[in-house]
Amino acid sequence: MGIMKFLRPKNELESGGRSSLPEQQAPSEPDITCPNCHKTILISKLRASYGTCTCGHHFRMSARNRLSFMADEGSFTELFTDVKNTDPLEFPGYKGKLEATQRSSKEAEGVICGTAEINKYKCCLFIMEPAFMMGSMGTVVGEKITRLFEYATEHRLPVVGFTVSGGARMQEGLFSLMQMAKTSGAVKRHSDAGLLYVTVLTDPTTGGVTASFAMEGDIILAEPGATVGFAGARVIEQTTRKSLPKGFQTAEFMLEHGFVDAIVARPSQKKVIAAILRMHKEGK
Amino acid sequence: MSITAYDRVKTARDIRRPTAANYIRSMFLDFIELHGDRSYADDRAIMGGIARIGDMPVTVIGIEKGQNTKDRILHSFGAPNPEGYRKALRLMKQAEKFHRPVVCFVDTSGAYCGIGAEERGQGQAIAENLMEMMTLKTPVISLVIGEGGSGGALALSVANKVWMMENAIYSVISPEGCASILWKDADRAAEAADVLKLTAQDSLYNGIIDEVISEENLGTEAFYFALRDKIEMTLRELSAMTMEELLDQRYEHFRKIGRPLV
Numbered sequence: 445m446g447i448m449k450f451l452r453p454k455n456e457l458e459s460g461g462r463s464s465l466p467e468q469q470a471p472s473e474p475d476i477t478c479p480n481c482h483k484t485i486l487i488s489k490l491r492a493s494y495g496t497c498t499c500g501h502h503f504r505m506s507a508r509n510r511l512s513f514m515a516d517e518g519s520f521t522e523l524f525t526d527v528k529n530t531d532p533l534e535f536p537g538y539k540g541k542l543e544a545t546q547r548s549s550k551e552a553e554g555v556i557c558g559t560a561e562i563n564k565y566k567c568c569l570f571i572m573e574p575a576f577m578m579g580s581m582g583t584v585v586g587e588k589i590t591r592l593f594e595y596a597t598e599h600r601l602p603v604v605g606f607t608v609s610g611g612a613r614m615q616e617g618l619f620s621l622m623q624m625a626k627t628s629g630a631v632k633r634h635s636d637a638g639l640l641y642v643t644v645l646t647d648p649t650t651g652g653v654t655a656s657f658a659m660e661g662d663i664i665l666a667e668p669g670a671t672v673g674f675a676g677a678r679v680i681e682q683t684t685r686k687s688l689p690k691g692f693q694t695a696e697f698m699l700e701h702g703f704v705d706a707i708v709a710r711p712s713q714k715k716v717i718a719a720i721l722r723m724h725k726e727g728k
Numbered sequence: 729m730s731i732t733a734y735d736r737v738k739t740a741r742d743i744r745r746p747t748a749a750n751y752i753r754s755m756f757l758d759f760i761e762l763h764g765d766r767s768y769a770d771d772r773a774i775m776g777g778i779a780r781i782g783d784m785p786v787t788v789i790g791i792e793k794g795q796n797t798k799d800r801i802l803h804s805f806g807a808p809n810p811e812g813y814r815k816a817l818r819l820m821k822q823a824e825k826f827h828r829p830v831v832c833f834v835d836t837s838g839a840y841c842g843i844g845a846e847e848r849g850q851g852q853a854i855a856e857n858l859m860e861m862m863t864l865k866t867p868v869i870s871l872v873i874g875e876g877g878s879g880g881a882l883a884l885s886v887a888n889k890v891w892m893m894e895n896a897i898y899s900v901i902s903p904e905g906c907a908s909i910l911w912k913d914a915d916r917a918a919e920a921a922d923v924l925k926l927t928a929q930d931s932l933y934n935g936i937i938d939e940v941i942s943e944e945n946l947g948t949e950a951f952y953f954a955l956r957d958k959i960e961m962t963l964r965e966l967s968a969m970t971m972e973e974l975l976d977q978r979y980e981h982f983r984k985i986g987r988p989l990v
Contacts, residue, residue: 528988532986533923533925536910536923537910582986583985583986583988584986586986587986587987590983612879612900612901614901614906616986617899617900617925618900618925618926618931618934618936619936619985619986620900621882621900622882622936622982622986623985623986624854624858624879625885626982626985628855628859628862628886629859629863629978629979629982631859632859632863633863635859636863652879652900654851654855655839655854656858657855658851658855659851659852660856673851674845674850674851674879675839675842679841680841684841684842684843688843689843693846697847701847701848701849702849703851703852
């Protein structure tokens, strides 16, 4: 999780204009080892390459940092920040965990939503936050995404969404499960209005998010090597007592089985998404 | 007094409990089972078809666990594969075409967990059902009769009316799974069942479901007679709504869950 710190936005502009908390102290080790090729990469280099290693490995990335290179500078207006988390079941330890996660991730919840321009094409944008309980979907995530689709339907805007999620948030019980139906309903209404929805599946996209809005895009992109699946690999292994095939539940596996349209490396994503938006532009 | 949440869990899973097939065959006339998703296979964990309730043609779909051990293996213990959800959606679309209401019986510990299920897009299949059910242009009732296990149960529960049997459970995760994550100890499932608020009574209180169905005389002729009447009456009420009202009512049922009170 240490990389999340290094990949935080450098300044306020990059964070989309939101006043950010005091900058982290420069890390004592200015480099990191790639878990794939085991080479050492300088943090500064990693920033310049959008958090990807020369070997192609994509490091996980904070939502704000992703936003900083995905949206045109100064174009992002964050929406629905007033949706606050609750503890609907008074689940043991949840309140404390939420507060600790807010402190460590410097985010209020697991997704940021807003309007943005991508190479001048206006859209609604959501980006999930891996550092916030691994992007798990509780009522706040569900509510914000639902509101974003309702807003996009009302304003006739396309939606671009980056998913990262361990699934539904257990601590909110059925309230979180129901967010799968709620978000899907809003996606369907947006779709029925003839509007475009592009999803980008990033590492990991699993569980209830896979089984709802992640898989509901008109066009589904994925980052190389991302884990994408429904049931957890370990659970499958334990239940079936079979060894899993090589590359099981990766973006490449999903592409091969027909569930992803294309795998797009992070440095090319903005260009590809802008091209898609351009081809679906309303009117002329 | 004091039936614990875990008592309900055990009752919901009891092998002697009526399964979807019992409900379907006891309440509906001329049931004709329709098989297959037209793309890959026929999933025996989901049974569906057409039948009558009184004079009204309906599409009925149930997650079937099986009646005995041998039967349970045949039905994958009621854990549907993607082709099961796709069969269900095919039958629901067919119902929409012929203006038949849909009645779903939900009873699963969860969607099938396996390599093939992932290869064939378990997540995508569930997601598609959630989306399509929300705008299905015909009345839908879903009744959780035993276990309502997470996304695998929700995939048949995007309905105008969601009901639960008195001893049914509905949960985002099994109490065993929750206990092993929370306390690294699956043996504390009883405590987990408590904190998950998975009983029918909790679900009603939390506004997740519309009604709890009494289990008095469960499985008897009188029980099925009363339930059939209730289903028929409710379908007639829903059928009297305009299409816009019907779809708005279904959307709002889910839209309100987790909406902050401002």
